[in-house]
Amino acid sequence: MAGPESGAQDASSQRQTIALTEGWQFNLIGPYDDQGNLAALQPDNWEAVSIPHTWNRVGYYRSDPETHVNTPDNVDKTQGVGYYYARFAAPQLVGGERLFLEFDAVSRTAELWLNDTRIGENRNPFGRFRIDVTDQIRSGQANDLYVKVDNTQPALGNSTADVLPMTGDFFVRGGIYRPARLVVTQPVHFDMLDHGGSGVYAATTSLSGDRATISVSGRISNSTDSAAPVTVVASLLDDAGRVVGSWQQDTSVPAGETAELEGEFDVASPHLWNGVADPYLHTLRFELQGSDGTVIDSIDQDFGIREMKLDPERGFLLNGRPYQLRGAGFHQDTEASDWAVSREEIDESLRILLDMGANSIRLSHYQHGSPVHELADRYGIVLWDEIGLVTAWTNARDQVDAPAGIVENARQQLRDLVHQNYNHASVAVWGIANEVDFGPGRPDFLGRPPEVIADPMPLLNNLAALSRELDPTRAVVIANCCEERGMEEVPIVANAVDAVGVNRYFGWYYGEPDQLGDHLDALRAKHPDKPLSVSEFGAGGSANMHTDNPLGGPVEKAGRTQPEEYQTWFHEENWRELAGRDYLWGIWPWNAFDFGTTVRAEGDAQDINTKGLVTYDREIRKDAFYFYRANWSDRPTVHIQGRRYVDRAYPVTDVRVNSNAPSTTLIVNGMALDTMDDCDLNVCVWSDVELAEGKNEIVARGRFAGETVEDAIEWRLDEGQADTFRIDSGTVLAAEAPVQFGSDDFFVGGTAGSTDQPGGWGRDPIPAEIADTDRRGVVASFRQGDFSYRIPAASGRYRVTLTFVEPDQPSGARLFDVAANGRTVLSSYDVAARAGGTLSAVSESFDVEVPGDMLELEFSPVAGEAIVSSVEVVPAE
Structure with missing residues (x-):
């Protein structure tokens, strides 16, 4: 069952490492019963697997399932017990060598048997652990290994009651989900049982002028029955292999014991590890030499000379200079592999974040x-x-x-x-x-x-x-x-x-984004000695849900209504509060990628937290990703927002472009519009851009020193939408109807409301029964208050149809006037009286002449609040 490392010596040591990758079998027993009993292994239920492996697969997108790995049919949220079995050939131990089983992580708990002998357990779902199996191994022969893995949800008195996390907005998978291997060392070696660590440690403890001081320590284990005289040598090598600093010490390690040595050395004119600008790495080499000078163990690790400090006024300091940290929160799962991710998948995720400017x-x-x-x-x-x-x-x-x-x-x-x-x-x-x-x-x-x-x-x-x-x-x-x-x-x-x-989630779970800055300032004043950062802020964003105006109606923090454009607006407005606060030592939006969790039914996904700047499968970089790229990265960035909202509802729209170019030009169907310089937050906005019937090619062109960068997308406007405005009032996502409506837009003032009871946290909304309409979804929402619509209709004659539903007021309680370009068309209008009661739709139509590319509809309260459920403006025949 050896993998590609089989029989190989570590690159810098006398150790032999054998990967335990293939040849495993897995048997999922499942949950404990109500009495805490565990079912017996089923002989026919074993399946061949490779390590890393998890039996869980969590979260799927409900839209376009054919493009995704996860579906309702293949997800598996089983919590309980699974058994892994492997038969492997052990190397021949001839000189007192020690053999260790090493697992990079098993979740939640692991219990192990080797050749019918219980050899140990581990109760950290996330850390590496090792077990010395020298005395149980059949040297040079076949060996049988069983691993019982338990990811039962912790509860008082059960098998994982004391294993963190107790709860959380993510799912703890089960399995041997990181690599496993055998490691053979000499009898005297750097400590393999030091909490999963290497047994050797180094840190930059002083950095001043042209000199760095490196402190080092090493733990040496002696498994022989006599004292072992050894020399420990720690060296730091530059990228050309030259030794730039070293320390050594002689000691004698007593029989069967572990000794620890400490020391330090200086490095003159050190080349520093300086973040993304210059991540220079030395090689830290620890050698363990016997009394005759023979190297009996060695470890090579990457090491960067750097100094990191936090200051309440200056923020994060890297090598003495302010260096504000910017990035994102990061869960380890991907749609393709869940928790059993490969190094290549992790590398892909990091490269995506680097591209964003993190x-x-x-x-x-x-x-x-x-x-x-x-x-x-x-x-x-x-x-x-x-x-x-x-x-x-x-x-x-x-x-x-x-x-x-x-x-x-x-x-x-x-x-x-x-x-x-x-x-x-x-x-x-x-x-x-x-x-x-x-x-x-x-x-x-x-x-x-x-x-x-x-x-x-x-x-x-x-x-x-x-x-x-x-x-x-x-x-x-x-x-x-x-x-x-x-x-x-x-x-x-x-x-x-x-x-x-x-x-902090101002603008999502509570409050408004413009409250964030004052809140942070108050915390800083309360704790003047505590360096402050923003470790999470974010909003759900579904790449397949779109709105014409992110403020047109309520989003659902724990429900289905989570358009991508609202997420973009949220991050723009939160960054407006954060950008000038240099005292913050770090800023991490939540989250880098959509991730699996079993407590959410949101947006276009099930069991996925949709706050990622990139989708679970890493295929779609949402518009908010490019907002940060335009603000954080030095790489030329030009990105048109709304590229996935292809079939447009309105013939006139704003075009928003993330651009860090000195100047940016918008070209629509071959015609250049205005060129913009120094756009606010690097978001250039062209208002009231007219779209043609059919295909529309939108091009944004940024001019940088020495190069031009452009982005191009295509939007479509169906024949029925040309010169037409059908507005689903009070909603951020337009409802489906026999004809296409857009979400609430072009309004000034008022508030959004709905006749329906909202859902959330997995509960579906409860729709109201509305009479006299075939557009229940459209008329269920409304805008109310003292408000107007300023609709950029081209000059001409239009038929305007307004639809109303009275949600809860009796006749006479709500009266209002409606005026079109200053002419009153409805006076003291009473929806309940006109419709014959509440929750019945009624429509009023009138013609209006638009002389100057703008139709203004004013809704003015007489008693109570004005209200409208939909607005339709179509060319008069």
Whole structure:
């Protein structure tokens, strides 16, 4: 079952590594029953699999399923137990070598048997673990390995009750979802049982002038029955292989024990690791030499010389200079492979974010694997690492304190995280928790809040102290949700850490985007000594849902109505608040990619969080992606928004272009329109652009120094839409009807409303029964208040039809006038009286002459509020 590494020596060591990739069999037992019993293995249920592997497949798009991997028929959200079995040939051990089983991650828990002997377990779903199997292995023979894997949802008293995360807006998959291997070492070796780490560590502890100081340490294990005299040599090599700094020390490791050595060395005129601009990497080489000078173990790792600090005034400092971190949150799943992602898939994801202009990633909400850290080192991407402590830290409704098992699991995850990623230049901070400060206001999708509100501070203080003990060179951080949000009994978790990230959704779950800046300033004033960042902000955006005006009606934060254009508007307006606040040490929109979760039924997706700037399959970079690219990247960017909204509803529309060009020109059907310079937020807007019947070629051309960059798309306008405006009032997504309507647009003032009861969090909306209409979906929504429509109709004569539905007011309670270009056409109009009651549609039509390319319809209240459900403007015959 050996993979491509079979029998190979590590590139820089005396170790032998054998990949355990092929030849596995898998048997999914499934959930425990109500009594906690587990079904027996079924002999006929084994299937051949390769590692990495997960038995789960989560989330699918409801639209165009033929273009996607996931469908309702192949998703699998089973939580429970699966067994893996492999028979493998072990190498011949002839000189006292040690043999280790190494798994990069198994979720949630792993229990292992080798040759009918239980050899151990692991209860961290996200970290690497190793087991010394030298005494159980059949050297040079076939061996039988069973791995019991359990991803049962944690609950009091069950098999995973103490395994974080307890809950969260993502799904914890089951499986051996990262690579596994055998590793053979010499009897004396760098410690293989150091919390999954390499056993050797280095950090830049001083950087001044033309000199850097590197501290180093190494743990040496001696499995022999006599003391082992050894020499440890640590060297730093530049990219030409020249040694630029070194340290060595002699020691004698007692029999059966592990010794730790520490030292430091200086590097003159160091070439620094400087983020995406210059991610220069040295090679850090640790050698373990025997008494005769023979190298008996060695480890090579990439290492960047750099200094990272956080300052409450200047933000993030890289090598002494302000360097604001910009990127996105990142979950590890893809539609193609779910959690069993390959290094190539991870590389693709990182390249997409680099193309956006990101220089940082927040690795959410758990420890990610080695590939993303190694690639981040090489690309210069600064990382926020964190453990799986998310939202909840108890599993019974009456628990006030975190149970001891959960505390220890959190500490294990933190120890594993730090030991396994300590040497990576890319890692800037250690995150100890995400959104554990809801207090009693926990979100609906997480279920009922507990009977008592547990205090997270003892656990957070415990973890913060452990983090500083493990690594005093990196800041301890937390992402909070709720401080200064007007919620009661919110713990101030910022007090536990060195620096803070805030997850804030103004304009999505609450408030408006223009409230974000003042909110951040208030937090900064409250905690002047705590460097502040924005660790999450985002909105759902479905690439197959489109609106003519993102403010035309309500979006559904937990429902189906999530057009892509609203997501774009949200990010534009939030960035307006963030762009000038240089004290923020980092800004991470949520999320880089759509990801799988089993608590959402939103947009055009099921079990997918649609806040990604890129789709789950990595195929569509949404318009918001290009907004950030135009603002964050130095690469020439010209991108026309709305390219997936092809069949247009209106003959006149705004054209919005993301451009970082000094000047940008729009060409519509071969005719050049105005050239724009220095567009606000690098979004150039051409208003009231006229479309022709049929195909329309839209070209945006940006002129940069030495080159011209252009983007071209095609929009279509059907014959029935030419010179016609059919407006579905009060909605951001036009309803289907016998003729095409557009979403609410061209309005000034008023508010949107609906006769229907909204859905959300998996609940479908409840539609109202509306009489006297074949356009129920159109007339169910409305605009009300004191408002007008300014419709850019070409000069000519039009028939205007207004449709009304009274949602709840009796006759006489709502009276209003309607005027067309200043002429009153309806006076003291009473919808309920005219329709004979509530929830019945009634229409009024009139002709109007439009002399100057603008039709203004004014709706003026006489009593109560004016209202309209749809507006139709068509050329008069």
